[in-house]
Amino acid sequence: MARTILITGATGAVGTEVAARLAAAGHSVIGMVHQTREFVRGSGRRLPAGAVVPLSGDITTPGLGLSSRQRSELRGRVDLIVHCAAMTDFGRDPAVYDTVNVDGTARIIEFATSGSRSAAPLVHVSTAYVCGERDGVISEAELDTGQRFANHYENSKFRAELAVRAAAEHGLPAVVVRPSIVTGAARTGVIRDFSNMYVVLRVLTRGLVRTIPGHYDAVIDLVPIDFVADAIGQVCERFDDAAGHTLHLTGAPPLTLRDFSDVMAEFPSLHVPRYVPPYGFEPTLMPDLERRYYERVVALYESYFRRRAVFDTSTAQRLIEARPAAGGRPYLRRLLRYGMRAGYFLPAPPPACAQPEPRTTGGAVRQ
Amino acid sequence: VILSPEYLQRTLDDALAQVTVPDGCAAVLEGSIAAGFGNETSDIDLLLIEAGEREHITMPTILFIDGRRVEVRLRSAGQIRRQADELAAYTRGPGRRAPLIPEDLLNRCQRLSCAFPLRQPGLVADLQDGLADLAPVVSAWFAHRAGQAALRAIALEVLGCPERAVHWVRAGLRHGAKSWAASLGETYLDGKWLGQQLDRLEDPEGLARRLWAAMNADDEPPGRQLRLSLDLLTRFGVDMAATDPARIHLVGAPSVTTWQIGDRIHVLRGRADVFALGRRAGDAWRSIVFEVPLPDLLASTSSALADAGPFIAGFEQLGLVRLARRPGGVIEAPPPLTPPAATRTPALSLHGALLQDAAGDDQVELVSLSAGRFVTAGMSLIWANVMVENAREDLVGAIKRSQWWTAEAAARRMFAQACRSVLSAFGFSPPAAPEDAPLVIATLPAAPADIRREAAALARMAPPPDRRAADLLLSRLDDFVKRTREVSDAVTFPSSFVSAQAWQRTLEHGYDWIRLGAFLDADFPIEEARDLITSGGLQPVLNARKQPDRRAPDKR
Numbered sequence: 072m073a074r075t076i077l078i079t080g081a082t083g084a085v086g087t088e089v090a091a092r093l094a095a096a097g098h099s100v101i102g103m104v105h106q107t108r109e110f111v112r113g114s115g116r117r118l119p120a121g122a123v124v125p126l127s128g129d130i131t132t133p134g135l136g137l138s139s140r141q142r143s144e145l146r147g148r149v150d151l152i153v154h155c156a157a158m159t160d161f162g163r164d165p166a167v168y169d170t171v172n173v174d175g176t177a178r179i180i181e182f183a184t185s186g187s188r189s190a191a192p193l194v195h196v197s198t199a200y201v202c203g204e205r206d207g208v209i210s211e212a213e214l215d216t217g218q219r220f221a222n223h224y225e226n227s228k229f230r231a232e233l234a235v236r237a238a239a240e241h242g243l244p245a246v247v248v249r250p251s252i253v254t255g256a257a258r259t260g261v262i263r264d265f266s267n268m269y270v271v272l273r274v275l276t277r278g279l280v281r282t283i284p285g286h287y288d289a290v291i292d293l294v295p296i297d298f299v300a301d302a303i304g305q306v307c308e309r310f311d312d313a314a315g316h317t318l319h320l321t322g323a324p325p326l327t328l329r330d331f332s333d334v335m336a337e338f339p340s341l342h343v344p345r346y347v348p349p350y351g352f353e354p355t356l357m358p359d360l361e362r363r364y365y366e367r368v369v370a371l372y373e374s375y376f377r378r379r380a381v382f383d384t385s386t387a388q389r390l391i392e393a394r395p396a397a398g399g400r401p402y403l404r405r406l407l408r409y410g411m412r413a414g415y416f417l418p419a420p421p422p423a424c425a426q427p428e429p430r431t432t433g434g435a436v437r438q
Numbered sequence: 439v440i441l442s443p444e445y446l447q448r449t450l451d452d453a454l455a456q457v458t459v460p461d462g463c464a465a466v467l468e469g470s471i472a473a474g475f476g477n478e479t480s481d482i483d484l485l486l487i488e489a490g491e492r493e494h495i496t497m498p499t500i501l502f503i504d505g506r507r508v509e510v511r512l513r514s515a516g517q518i519r520r521q522a523d524e525l526a527a528y529t530r531g532p533g534r535r536a537p538l539i540p541e542d543l544l545n546r547c548q549r550l551s552c553a554f555p556l557r558q559p560g561l562v563a564d565l566q567d568g569l570a571d572l573a574p575v576v577s578a579w580f581a582h583r584a585g586q587a588a589l590r591a592i593a594l595e596v597l598g599c600p601e602r603a604v605h606w607v608r609a610g611l612r613h614g615a616k617s618w619a620a621s622l623g624e625t626y627l628d629g630k631w632l633g634q635q636l637d638r639l640e641d642p643e644g645l646a647r648r649l650w651a652a653m654n655a656d657d658e659p660p661g662r663q664l665r666l667s668l669d670l671l672t673r674f675g676v677d678m679a680a681t682d683p684a685r686i687h688l689v690g691a692p693s694v695t696t697w698q699i700g701d702r703i704h705v706l707r708g709r710a711d712v713f714a715l716g717r718r719a720g721d722a723w724r725s726i727v728f729e730v731p732l733p734d735l736l737a738s739t740s741s742a743l744a745d746a747g748p749f750i751a752g753f754e755q756l757g758l759v760r761l762a763r764r765p766g767g768v769i770e771a772p773p774p775l776t777p778p779a780a781t782r783t784p785a786l787s788l789h790g791a792l793l794q795d796a797a798g799d800d801q802v803e804l805v806s807l808s809a810g811r812f813v814t815a816g817m818s819l820i821w822a823n824v825m826v827e828n829a830r831e832d833l834v835g836a837i838k839r840s841q842w843w844t845a846e847a848a849a850r851r852m853f854a855q856a857c858r859s860v861l862s863a864f865g866f867s868p869p870a871a872p873e874d875a876p877l878v879i880a881t882l883p884a885a886p887a888d889i890r891r892e893a894a895a896l897a898r899m900a901p902p903p904d905r906r907a908a909d910l911l912l913s914r915l916d917d918f919v920k921r922t923r924e925v926s927d928a929v930t931f932p933s934s935f936v937s938a939q940a941w942q943r944t945l946e947h948g949y950d951w952i953r954l955g956a957f958l959d960a961d962f963p964i965e966e967a968r969d970l971i972t973s974g975g976l977q978p979v980l981n982a983r984k985q986p987d988r989r990a991p992d993k994r
Contacts, residue, residue, distance in 0.1 A: 278698075282946060287956060333957055336695035339705075339726040339759070343697070345949040356939050411727050417738075418724055 075099040076307065077149045077191075079130055079179060080156030081123060082107050084263045085196065085253060088300035089153055093307060094122040101149070103128040103135070103156070113256060113263045113296060130156050130175035135182060146186040151307060153194045154179045159267060161224055161371040168227035176231035180238045192244040192310050193235065194303060199251040199292065199319055199382050201229040206379040211249070211317045211386045221374030239315065246306050247317040250299045251292035251325075251382065257396035260409030262296060269415065271372045276335060276407075277419035278342030279364045284352035285376030287329040292382060293402065294322045294395065301393040309390065318387035323398040328376060334403045340418045341407070349377055439467075439554060440476050449482055450556050452503045453510050460488050463512070464558035468549040474638075475631040482508045485553065487561065491516030496542075515565060521546055522568045529570050536575050537582030544579060545627045548572055552626065576625040577675075580617035584610045584676045586770045589686065591664060593754075593761050593769070596683045596732045598747035600660030607667040608653055614674035615649050621675060645673055680763060684731040688750070689762045695957065696723070699816070699950040700789030704805075705758055707774070709958060712809050713756065714780075714791035716801040722749030726759060752802060779806040783884040784863035786816055787927030788823070788947055807865050813960045815867035816951040822859035822869070823931045824944060826852055826919055833915075837908045845908050846901035852915050853896050856922045860889065863926035868961070886925060892918050 076093050080086040081102025087110050094100045102110065102123040110118040110125075126145070129136035137145065158171040176195065183191040202209040203218030203225055214236065220226040232247055239245045254269070255262035265273070268291070274280050302320050306313050328346055335341045354365050397405065410416035441449075450465055469483030470476045482503075488494070491514055498509035525547050528535045551569050555562040587610030594603035612629055615636065624635040636646040652670055655663050672678050697704045703720035705713045715723055725739035725746050739746040753759050757774025780803040782794045791805045791812070805812055829852035836845035857875035864885065870878045879885055880894035896918060902908035923929045931947070932940040954960075 282949075329956065332953060333695070336697060336957065337690055338728065339696050339723050341696075343953065345946065345953050347945050347949050353939070356943075408729065412729055417727060 073097045073099065074150035075101065075148045076151045076153060077101045077103060077145070078153045078155060079103045082110055083155055084113065084296060085299055086155040087112055087118065088296060089155065089303045090123045091118055092300055092304035094118070096304065096308070100124065101126050105129050111263060113261045130178050131170045135178055142182065143186065146182065146191070147188065149191050151192050151194070151310065152179060152183055153303060153307065155196045157196070159224065161222060161267065165223045168223045172227035173230045177234055180234060180243060184238065184243055190243045192314065194306055195232070195235045195245060195247045196303065197232050197247050197249045198225070198228045199249040199321055200225050201232055201249065202380055204374055204378060208381050208383055210383045211319050222371065244314045246310065246313045248303055248306060248320055249317060250320040251294045251322060253296050253299055254293045255295065255406045255409055256297045257295035257402065260405035262409070265410065265415045268372065269410065270368055273416060274364050274368045275344045276341040276416055279419060280361055280369050281342065281344055282347055283344050283369055283376055284349035284373060285328050285346040287327065287346055288379060289328045289376050290325045290379050290381065291328065291331065291375060292321045292325040294320055295397065295402070298393055298395040302387065302391050305391040305393055313390050316386050316390065318390060319382040319384045320387060321382040321384060322402070323395050325381070326399065326403055330400055330403060334400050334407070338407060341416065439471060439474060441471060446556060449503055449508060450484060453484055453501055453508055456501055457499050457510055459486050459512055463488050464561045465556040466553035466562055467556060468553040470628070470631060472554045473552045473626045475634050482506055484508060484510045486510065486512045487518065487565070488512065488514045490514050493517060515561065518550065518565050519568055526570050529575055536578040539575070539579055544576065548576065548625050548627050572625045573620055573623050576620035576627065577617045580613045580620060581676050584613035584617055584671055584674070585678070587613060588668060588671055588676070588678060589681060589763055589769045590761065592681055592683055593686050593732060594751055595661065595664055596686070596736070596747065597751040598745060599751045602751065604660050604663050607664050610671060611649060611652055611667050614671040614676045617676060618645065618674040643673065680766065683733055685764050686732050687729050687762055687764065688726055688735070688759045689728050689768060691757055691760050694758050697954045699954070702790030704790055706809055707757060710808050712791065712805040712807070712812050713758065714793060714803050714805055716793055716799040718743065718799040719749055719802050722746040723753065726750060756802070777804050779804045781806065784926055785865040786812065786819065786863055788819060788931060789927060792927065807867060810958055810960055811867035813951060813955045813958055815862045815865055817955050818867065818869050819859055819862035819926060820948045820951055822855045822862060823928055825855040826859065827933055829855060833912055837905060837912065840905060842902055842908070849899065849911055849915060853899070853918065856919045857893055860885065860922045860925055889921055889925065
């Protein structure tokens with residue numbers, strides 16, 4: 072049945088892919104846009120004109136940046152909300168995560184439950200890493216276990232999920248989907264934005280940071296973006312079955328740091344970092360330039376090089392048919408090959424030209 | 439045919455009198471004489487064909503009859519029919535699979551197709567009729583080889599290796615001419631009668647003359663030779679449409695991996711061969727990005743390394759990377775070159791393999807040790823040096839407290855581990871037992887004489903009776919360790935246990951080796967080293983929650 076679906080963060084990498092699938096399935100898709108109105112897919116192609124109706128809005132301002140009349144009219148039309156907008160970049164001011172991820176989610180909940188109609192069903196895009204630094208098997212039902220968080224991003228997504236759960240207890244029909252680290256398409260490695268883990272990989276594979284504190288058996292869970300978008304699309308189609316559930320959208324099989332080491336060694340131009348025990352590692356002893364790269368980029372992700380979390384996907388497997396089309400080492404090879412073809416994982420320029428990179432690159436805000 | 443039918447029948451009779459074969463076999467003459475070539479020194483190739491299905495070996499019986507070498511093979515009719523079916527399977531259906539036909543299969547079938555019957559011509563004709571039309575098959579088979587050789591030549595020219603390019607394009611020309619000849623019915627596979635084959639063809643364009651000229655155009659610049667040859671290949675009917683160098687790129691070779699230890703780049707071929715690269719060779723290796731058009735790749739490296747091309751060509755020759763064309767996939771390559779292993783001693787240092795010429799920036803050397811033994815030696819070298827530091831710490835402490843028994847034991851341990859470090863550097867892998875190491879060093883011809891002498895002397899060390907003797911022994915051991923580290927390029931080895939910083943530097947030395955050891959699932963010098971891999975060095979006595987947290991992650 073065709074519905075009217077509002078997507079926040081609709082110009083982000085995940086949001087655009089979800090919008091494309093929902094539009095192709097015949098739904099009327101309204102894409103809330105903030106900084107850009109361009110819906111560009113991983114392939115570089117724009118969505119066909121009219122596939123998604125752009126709506127200027129801002130989840131970080133009261134009333135979503137809409138007039139009360141616009142809000143009321145929108146609320147009257149919308150049958151389902153997919154909340155993709157988030158600050159996924161690392162290393163920003165803590166207040167940014169509160170504003171975008173926590174307060175922004177609260178405003179979407181407020182919007183979904185406003186007006187005289189029954190609450191608009193919500194698909195909330197969270198992250199598998201709301202588990203924080205826990206190791207072992209993480210179930211989809213678990214949320215608050217007293218976990219410790221590695222960064223403000225995880226903490227903010229955790230609090231956003233708490234808000235969604237609280238609203239659900241008061242009658243908001245909601246599904247939470249938790250992708251792990253979203254990376255390129257399963258069969259091609261294609262990704263629109265080289266952000267987050269890609270930035271770390273670039274610094275490491277260029278040999279700009281040669282030593283990182285980490286465990287060879289630490290698990291880095293990469294999930295293909297096309298699988299994430301397919302899964303969210305299926306959740307929208309089967310919302311009534313999925314309502315009240317949380318779904319892990321993760322890679323299969325996940326990769327260990329040893330996998331990263333061995334696969335990167337297959338490419339002559341890529342440097343392989345050495346992993347040293349975290350307990351004795353001291354970044355102040357690094358050469359100056361390497362230390363600066365370490366502190367600006369790698370340190371933000373350091374916690375992920377120690378973790379051994381394994382995400383249970385029982386609920387996701389029961390509720391959705393989509394499965395990652397590739398995983399493990401072959402998938403990592405594809406990601407690296409695509410990054411090279413796209414010019415992202417190229418050898419570092421000669422040392423005289425090298426400058427520390429900005430903290431992160433790419434459009435990490437799914438808004 | 440240069441031999442008369444009567445002569446051939448007599449030769450067959452003589453041959454049959456000397457071999458044991460089933461009665462009633464059909465017989466044919468095959469090979470160059472049957473194809474109308476040959477000379478006084480040519481062999482006579484006889485094939486005996488037994489009715490039925492038995493499998494016979496291909497190996498011929500060699501006879502000498504009337505001053506000629508005669509090769510006699512025996513096959514069954516069923517065997518020949520199965521070969522014909524196998525060949526036909528490559529030529530049927532969609533796709534161009536003719537280039538994949540094994541040379542021996544194609545050769546066996548071609549020889550039969552041109553065979554001259556000597557006995558039971560009916561059976562022979564029946565078997566010949568069962569063969570596919572070989573002219574287009576052989577032509578496509580050679581055209582593929584011609585195209586592959588030409589692509590290699592084009593790539594080599596781009597990579598700055600014009601002489602190798604000429605050799606390869608000439609190989610392509612020979613294959614191209616064979617393809618052209620085959621398309622006109624001259625299907626004989628061996629290249630040695632190419633001239634006679636061309637002589638028998640209608641050649642209004644004078645291609646044979648042009649071929650001769652191109653094969654002997656050494657006075658022309660290599661680039662012009664290449665252009666002329668490529669043009670001639672087109673005349674031979676070889677598809678040279680997609681030979682723009684921008685279509686050629688590099689792809690990875692299976693099981694080739696790169697491991698940097700210190701500043702030295704090591705490339706593993708399979709899990710056995712280790713190639714150590716000099717500085718410039720290493721820069722060229724690091725410049726390789728797969729799937730980038732060769733001209734673009736070379737342009738991108740030019741600022742850092744002007745002549746990366748010949749290095750890359752050398753890597754390809756060693757089977758460390760492969761050439762590929764888009765479309766078309768991997769360009770076929772000869773078996774990888776394997777040079778003799780380096781003979782330098784010591785073979786390795788703290789920082790990886792030592793090159794024959796220490797200043798040789800351009801060198802690409804095969805390490806004398808297999809990969810497993812190489813990494814075991816490297817890890818043992820590191821570990822022996824750590825143990826030297828550990829023993830020295832014990833020795834200094836024991837001297838301070840006048841604990842002479844402890845001092846003696848620590849001194850022996852320090853000495854033995856220093857000897858083991860030298861043995862590891864010389865490639866002993868695993869190194870000798872601590873009890874044997876001093877005497878192995880003392881008698882190792884490749885070791886410096888002063889180290890051999892001092893090892894022999896220290897092996898007889900007496901327990902220090904007092905502080906003065908102990909201090910002297912410590913001083914002597916320090917000198918010995920210093921010399922052993924000079925030999926193994928380890929003079930900068932940190933005093934591992936004096937500070938956290940020194941331990942971190944020790945780890946960095948060790949972890950480059952351990953990273954490679956983990957990849958090879960090598961034996962670690964001590965089980966604790968394996969723990970460092972599997973647990974990340976987590977120490978059970980350290981409480982992670984009490985460790986200082988530099989980034990103060992937020993706690994909810």
